[in-house]
Amino acid sequence: MKVATVDGLLTLFYDGSKPLFNDELNDEWWDAHQQHTTKDDWEEWNLSEECREYWRERLTWQQIIIEEGVTEIPEMTFVKCYNIKRVIFANTVIRIEEYAFLTCRSLVFCKFPINLEYIGEFAFFECDLYSVFTPPSCREICQRAFWNCKNLSILNVPQETQLGRCIISGTALAKSSPFQPNANSRGNDDMNTWIKTMNHGEAFALHRACSSFQPLKQVLYNIIEEKGLKAFKEKNSAGITPSQYLNENPYSELTEKEIIHDYVMKLMGEGE
Template identity: 45%
Template sequence: MKLTRWAEIVALGPGVRMHNGKKTLFWNGEKVRDEHTGEFLIYNREERDSWEVIVVLVGVEVIPQDTFCGCENIEMVIMADTVKRIENIAFSFCKSLEFIRLSRNLEFIGVQAFLFCESLTSIFIPSSCTEIDEEAFGWCTKLIILSVPQHTQLDENVIARTALVEASHFETNHYGNYEDFNEVNQWIKNINGDTDEFALHRACSSYNPITEIIHGIIKRQGLKAFYNKNEIDVTPLQYLAANPYADISQSALMKRYVLDMMGEVV
């Protein structure tokens, strides 16, 4: 699910084609929808509904308001690292969206950018992101993993009506909103705390997971640490499997651990 060969992707050029068995839009930033009228400028509704993957090509810096709103069959979005801003409701109502690889240089996520992305279960925010606006992931009902840097500003009700807020101890009103959003936002950032007990959770959920650090924790804590659940019942293995920035093999880590232990015994 992780596209890393950007040279090959860019060489294909922009447009719509089948790629890895999925109907894919390779998007170069061309304006596809009028943000004021909602009019489709290039692709009609039928065509938009046929897309399964969106690859945002190198050079695109902003995903404008409304651009992919309502593309109900998109399952995956992969962004080049040139993207800096995702504007309001850019991907809202993409109900089949399951996987997002954000730009490593992303700075801003707008209001309701991913509203009602009902199939989305995880999102990993890069350290470059300074602000996530209100209800950015509101009503993403299956969203349980949200990895956010400490310095990222979170506005009101970023996770309203998500599995994550349902797993918390916070009370919500009938709209799914919570009263003290500052308290909730701090809780989001500190789910894995700063103790050694959840060191592997933090390493596996990092936007820049490092094999040596993860191996060091496993060597210290044992393989059982992979299955340790945090307060929202998520394990390090689940973080690692969902992390779009992780190019780390679970089996390779386990094999290395076993070999190390055998060496110590010998």
């Protein structure tokens, strides 16, 4: 694995050749061996010097690029890497295991692999993600996967994806829901149904198109042609507009400006 500066960010190129998590970083070890009042004062912990140096190194990483050939991010791999801002996955990754990015508090952007099948429990606990778009291949998102991602407002998942309990507890999206996630009640099932269906119905055709995996220009254009440009500003039950979906969708090669430009040109008789 190598480290280099990419787009102004100190970047770790993760090739999966060795495990990155050290047992001395584990909370259970910390509880058993430390006498401090906070788990963030690790410089004062009774750690080996090798572990101290490694932890300092982990805190320098600002971006993770997962290299081609990696199929799995093992559990706890990047836990407590507080300064990671972006993660870009190779399309060979099919599994993100539990706690993989737990408390990566600066993490604001993930481009998930197009072949992703599984996101483990607490995988992105307390990250700073605003939007999450999972591909059609995603079969399961486990309990509390995005718990306490306070700014998470957009979550787009396939209809077939199995969702665990409380995956969005403590998020802005959860606050927008008419249901409250609860690990021990039917409210959790209602919440998950709402997540999957809040863009269903004729009124939300443009929402579905903009938040879909790799939105198609002709599909968007046909809806705009029928509904007019005002459709870009219509909010769904979570208060999200199609514009926000399109702008935040990392799989989209289209922009709202491009669609509007084509629409106006055709109105003027100058389009295709």
